[in-house]
Amino acid sequence: xxxxxxxxxxxxxxxxxxxxxxxxxxxxxxxxxxxxxxxxxxxxxxxxxxxxxxxxxxxxxxxxxxxxxxxxxxxxxxxxxxx
Numbered sequence: 727x728x729x730x731x732x733x734x735x736x737x738x739x740x741x742x743x744x745x746x747x748x749x750x751x752x753x754x755x756x757x758x759x760x761x762x763x764x765x766x767x768x769x770x771x772x773x774x775x776x777x778x779x780x781x782x783x784x785x786x787x788x789x790x791x792x793x794x795x796x797x798x799x800x801x802x803x804x805x806x807x808x809x
Contacts, residue, residue: 732749747772795807
């Protein structure tokens with residue numbers, strides 16, 4: 727199920743939970759939230775960048791564990807074995 731970010735529309739009339747923003751797991755069929763589940767203040771859905779992919783260091787670790795070799799270019803046509 728997708729995770730959506732929400733934040734209070736008016737931080738003066740909201741609790742700390744929605745003033746700082748929170749995440750809500752909802753199915754696609756559910757309507758978007760309009761009120762904070764804790765205090766009832768008006769909230770709005772935030773647009774955030776999706777978390778896609780993995781960190782490069784984790785990818786390097788997984789490649790090494792799978793038996794791949796990483797090479798670093800040290801000159802024209804010359805490579806050094808990293809692991």
